[in-house]
Amino acid sequence: MTNQAVAEKLVDGPPEAGHDSERNRSTMSRYNFLEAEAKWQAAWSARNCFASTVDPTRPKYYVLEMFPYPSGRIHMGHVRNYTMGDVVARYKRAKGFNVLHPMGWDAFGLPAENAARDQKIHPASWTYDNIANMRAELKRMGLALDWSKELATCHPGYYEHQQRIFLDFFQAGLAYRKEAFVNWDPIDQTVLANEQVIDGRGWRSGAPVEKRKLSQWFLKITDYAEDLLQALGGLDRWPEKVRLMQENWIGKSTGAHVRFKLVGRDDRIEVFTTRPDTLFGASFIAVSPDHAIAEEAAKADPRAAAFIAECRAAGTSEAAVEAQEKRGHKLAIEAEHPLMPGKTLPVYIANFVLIEYGTGAIFGCPAHDQRDLDFARKYDLTVTPVVLPHGEDAQTFAVADVAYTDDGTIYNSGFLDGLDSESAKKKAGAKLKEQGDGAPTTIFRLRDWLVSRQRYWGCPIPIIHCEACGPVAVPAKDLPVRLPDDVTFEKPGNPLDHHPSWKHVACPTCGKAARRETDTFDTFVDSSWYFARFCSPRDEQPVDRAAVDYWLPVDQYIGGVEHAILHLLYSRFFARAMKKVGHLSLDEPFAGLFTQGMVCHETYRDPATGDWLLPEQVERRGTQMVRADTGGAIETGRSEKMSKSKKNVVAPDVIIDGYGADTARWFVLSDSPPERDMEWTAAGVEGAWRFAQRLWRLCFLWLEAHPGIVAATLPDTMSDAATALRRASHKAIAGVSDDIEKFRFNRAVARIYEFANALGEVAEGDLADPAGLFARREALTTLAQLIGPMMPHLAEEMWASLGHRTLLAETAWPEADPVLIIDDQATVAIQVNGKLRATIQLPRDCDRQVAETRALAEEAVIRAMDGKAPKKVVVVPNRIVNVVV
RNA sequence: GCGGGCGUGGCGGAACUGGUAUACGCACACGACUUAAAAUCGUGAGCCGUUAGGCAUACGGGUUCGACUCCCGUCGCCCGCACCA
Numbered sequence: 007m008t009n010q011a012v013a014e015k016l017v018d019g020p021p022e023a024g025h026d027s028e029r030n031r032s033t034m035s036r037y038n039f040l041e042a043e044a045k046w047q048a049a050w051s052a053r054n055c056f057a058s059t060v061d062p063t064r065p066k067y068y069v070l071e072m073f074p075y076p077s078g079r080i081h082m083g084h085v086r087n088y089t090m091g092d093v094v095a096r097y098k099r100a101k102g103f104n105v106l107h108p109m110g111w112d113a114f115g116l117p118a119e120n121a122a123r124d125q126k127i128h129p130a131s132w133t134y135d136n137i138a139n140m141r142a143e144l145k146r147m148g149l150a151l152d153w154s155k156e157l158a159t160c161h162p163g164y165y166e167h168q169q170r171i172f173l174d175f176f177q178a179g180l181a182y183r184k185e186a187f188v189n190w191d192p193i194d195q196t197v198l199a200n201e202q203v204i205d206g207r208g209w210r211s212g213a214p215v216e217k218r219k220l221s222q223w224f225l226k227i228t229d230y231a232e233d234l235l236q237a238l239g240g241l242d243r244w245p246e247k248v249r250l251m252q253e254n255w256i257g258k259s260t261g262a263h264v265r266f267k268l269v270g271r272d273d274r275i276e277v278f279t280t281r282p283d284t285l286f287g288a289s290f291i292a293v294s295p296d297h298a299i300a301e302e303a304a305k306a307d308p309r310a311a312a313f314i315a316e317c318r319a320a321g322t323s324e325a326a327v328e329a330q331e332k333r334g335h336k337l338a339i340e341a342e343h344p345l346m347p348g349k350t351l352p353v354y355i356a357n358f359v360l361i362e363y364g365t366g367a368i369f370g371c372p373a374h375d376q377r378d379l380d381f382a383r384k385y386d387l388t389v390t391p392v393v394l395p396h397g398e399d400a401q402t403f404a405v406a407d408v409a410y411t412d413d414g415t416i417y418n419s420g421f422l423d424g425l426d427s428e429s430a431k432k433k434a435g436a437k438l439k440e441q442g443d444g445a446p447t448t449i450f451r452l453r454d455w456l457v458s459r460q461r462y463w464g465c466p467i468p469i470i471h472c473e474a475c476g477p478v479a480v481p482a483k484d485l486p487v488r489l490p491d492d493v494t495f496e497k498p499g500n501p502l503d504h505h506p507s508w509k510h511v512a513c514p515t516c517g518k519a520a521r522r523e524t525d526t527f528d529t530f531v532d533s534s535w536y537f538a539r540f541c542s543p544r545d546e547q548p549v550d551r552a553a554v555d556y557w558l559p560v561d562q563y564i565g566g567v568e569h570a571i572l573h574l575l576y577s578r579f580f581a582r583a584m585k586k587v588g589h590l591s592l593d594e595p596f597a598g599l600f601t602q603g604m605v606c607h608e609t610y611r612d613p614a615t616g617d618w619l620l621p622e623q624v625e626r627r628g629t630q631m632v633r634a635d636t637g638g639a640i641e642t643g644r645s646e647k648m649s650k651s652k653k654n655v656v657a658p659d660v661i662i663d664g665y666g667a668d669t670a671r672w673f674v675l676s677d678s679p680p681e682r683d684m685e686w687t688a689a690g691v692e693g694a695w696r697f698a699q700r701l702w703r704l705c706f707l708w709l710e711a712h713p714g715i716v717a718a719t720l721p722d723t724m725s726d727a728a729t730a731l732r733r734a735s736h737k738a739i740a741g742v743s744d745d746i747e748k749f750r751f752n753r754a755v756a757r758i759y760e761f762a763n764a765l766g767e768v769a770e771g772d773l774a775d776p777a778g779l780f781a782r783r784e785a786l787t788t789l790a791q792l793i794g795p796m797m798p799h800l801a802e803e804m805w806a807s808l809g810h811r812t813l814l815a816e817t818a819w820p821e822a823d824p825v826l827i828i829d830d831q832a833t834v835a836i837q838v839n840g841k842l843r844a845t846i847q848l849p850r851d852c853d854r855q856v857a858e859t860r861a862l863a864e865e866a867v868i869r870a871m872d873g874k875a876p877k878k879v880v881v882v883p884n885r886i887v888n889v890v891v
Numbered sequence: 892g893c894g895g896g897c898g899u900g901g902c903g904g905a906a907c908u909g910g911u912a913u914a915c916g917c918a919c920a921c922g923a924c925u926u927a928a929a930a931u932c933g934u935g936a937g938c939c940g941u942u943a944g945g946c947a948u949a950c951g952g953g954u955u956c957g958a959c960u961c962c963c964g965u966c967g968c969c970c971g972c973a974c975c976a
Contacts, residue, residue, distance in 0.1 A: 247971080281976080360975070363974095363975045364976065571971095676916065678904075683969095693916060756905070840910095889956090
């Protein structure tokens with residue numbers, strides 16, 4: 007069945023829902039979500055409900071979901087993400103906050119160029135068409151977004167300011183050009199930042215990356231390494247997991263640099279170590295195959311060159327690395343031990359030393375490092391223990407195949423003897439510094455951020471290269487540097503570089519012929535500051551200080567955990583760098599972060615062909631899953647993240663056409679906790695749809711049976727029945743509010759079900775007196791308000807049916823009456839020796855003695871006590887009485 | 892290997908700060924309405940047992956009047972990082 011056919015079939019109900027004859031016979035019509043949702047979306051739009059302006063007299067709340075890449079269609083992950091954000095936005099607005107909730111497009115990137123190449127569509131028109139389509143899909147979700155602040159990073163009105171910010175960074179020394187080994191992605195034909203290499207492969211293409219030496223632009227994120235690390239401690243509304251991942255990525259290590267003199271030479275080898283306390287146990291020096299010393303050796307020694315080539319060929323990817331044997335090539339160089347006069351150490355090129363960490367060279371201390379030990383055993387090097395574990399005897403302690411890597415007492419180590427590891431580290435560091443052979447140091451794993459990409463569809467780097475003047479900033483009056491439209495994508499490599507004229511310009515400084523930078527920015531640059539641009543998206547400056555000072559930080563940011571390092575770390579850096587050059591006043595852009603789980607679905611496969619099948623190609627016959635077309639058996643696989651490759655996808659627009667936006671929103675919020683993965687099922691959607699219909703029916707039937715509800719006012723006296731209903735309403739308010747505050751949307755959904763169930767139990771003829779009508783009115787009003795953030799269209803429909811002329815979207819959140827959320831009776835569990843024997847009703851906060859007496863009088867309690875006298879009675883007021891015998 | 896998370900009915904999950912385990916939903920069964928079905932409404936249900944009761948929150952211990960919750964150990968699953976010196 008095509009999507010269109012499904013949509014037509016589902017226009018007014020779920021599959022195989024009601025027949026027309028039945029609907030005609032019914033006294034009430036079914037809730038028509040298609041009509042209602044369009045109506046209320048138009049009403050919100052006409053009233054401009056969700057537009058936000060700076061207003062320092064009101065408390066602000068900035069809710070942001072990670073903006074989407076305009077691939078063309080929204081997927082269920084978007085639906086889940088944006089629904090959660092929308093619940094928060096609508097709730098906070100109702101709670102009186104001035105809410106900023108914008109939407110935009112992360113619009114640069116390689117897929118547009120691939121589309122250009124494959125379908126002969128210009129990246130710009132491909133992108134803008136996709137945006138138009140996705141915007142329409144998002145609008146149908148009924149999101150409380152301020153569309154007047156929409157932005158797209160591919161628009162010159164956005165990237166112009168990015169170029170300004172970059173030039174500010176350049177001037178402040180935060181951006182620089184450097185020749186370095188870079189990660190080259192042979193498929194995407196561009197370089198990648200360290201963070202974008204996963205298991206030795208490009209994050210997007212999946213191709214094994216190659217090392218190339220190129221001159222590229224970097225941003226000085228390492229200037230902020232310490233601060234980015236320290237400030238994690240203050241991000242108390244971030245998931246612990248994300249903070250840990252960033253901490254590991256930044257990778258701070260304290261230790262020392264040690265510079266070893268080389269026998270008969272003037273230069274030295276510098277190593278980094280976290281264990282200067284083990285220096286006396288050194289038995290060799292090892293350098294990376296990419297180290298300068300290794301390269302030098304390769305020129306003179308073909309065997310060294312061969313070894314290096316072998317190491318590079320082995321690659322650095324995947325589990326193969328783990329199994330890889332420690333191997334080395336001995337050089338004709340000896341190093342002098344700085345703390346042991348006369349002692350020299352052999353120098354090796356070793357396959358396990360990484361050029362990108364520390365200095366690309368180490369000293370080997372086999373007794374106290376497993377890798378060094380493996381290496382030493384292979385090449386028959388000395389193993390001298392210098393750290394004695396607590397409780398071991400110096401005479402008998404020996405290292406065989408397992409290195410001792412913990413702390414202990416230092417021995418065999420000259421002036422360090424007798425010290426504990428910590429003190430020895432300090433003393434060794436101080437001694438090295440005194441001798442000029444090294445110094446205590448702290449290093450970071452974090453590297454500077456490589457932002458050059460050899461691509462067309464990105465923000466041009468606003469630099470002109472001049473033979474005489476070097477790299478020169480494009481003057482402000484010439485910004486933006488626009489992308490040329492007339493480019494071709496047939497040739498591999500960078501289309502901007504291939505363009506016949508674009509790069510040829512005069513040097514702004516000396517006027518001589520010069521060349522434009524043809525690299526564009528990594529698209530993570532675009533997304534590193536969009537949250538700030540949203541505060542004043544049309545301003546002539548990158549940001550309007552008054553606006554960002556009012557709106558930032560983002561109070562609640564919501565997105566996928568896959569951005570835990572890349573995007574979130576870059577954005578934290580950008581905030582600091584933008585502060586340094588005067589655009590912002592704060593360091594941390596996101597005060598609160600929530601990472602939502604993925605949307606999963608079962609997978610289906612045809613065992614005959616091995617092809618994956620779409621959920622709509624499959625149907626259930628009894629307990630068997632079969633192909634809808636042929637009836638052939640299929641294999642049902644485990645539930646996995648929805649993905650095009652496994653075809654376990656359900657398109658949001660089909661669901662919205664068939665069941666409405668409210669149903670889709672309700673379903674993604676129900677059942678699974680938001681931080682966990684959720685399972686998309688047809689039955690679940692239908693359950694949500696049925697509930698929406700049930701709410702509408704409940705409201706309609708009550709109003710039909712009791713027209714007095716609409717005008718009901720608070721009467722002088724309350725009946726018990728009315729008070730009971732009022733309690734249910736106020737408990738629901740208190741519970742749902744608390745759940746939304748704590749991001750427990752699935753619990754809020756469950757509470758609303760319970761509340762609706764309670765209303766459903768009210769008999770038709772009951773509560774027809776003034777008190778009852780008032781309680782009924784309050785209940786329906788409460789129901790509409792509580793579902794408001796989740797099913798906003800149905801909520802408006804109910805709200806209007808209760809006689810309101812205002813929009814629920816502009817109505818304050820209800821307050822729970824504290825008197826009504828506490829019962830005057832408590833159900834108390836009675837235990838004997840911790841086992842439940844009875845439950846009894848007691849007046850709330852009754853005397854302990856009363857509780858005890860009542861408990862001991864219970865028949866089941868007496869039976870369980872078996873004639874024994876109570877040794878002790880534990881009374882927890884309003885909860886439990888435990889009789890210990 | 893290092894770091895983190897998780898383990899509760901047939902399924903998704905709830906249970907606040909240690910106080911009635913299994914809320915709520917899905918699926919299921921039965922009943923009502925119907926010529927019939929769908930939709931809707933109602934009822935039931937952790938397991939064993941006729942009842943009394945017993946046993947159950949991955950497994951084994953511990954602390955406590957009382958443990959899904961805290962502590963120790965074991966097993967399993969998931970995620971991140973990884974030759975990081």
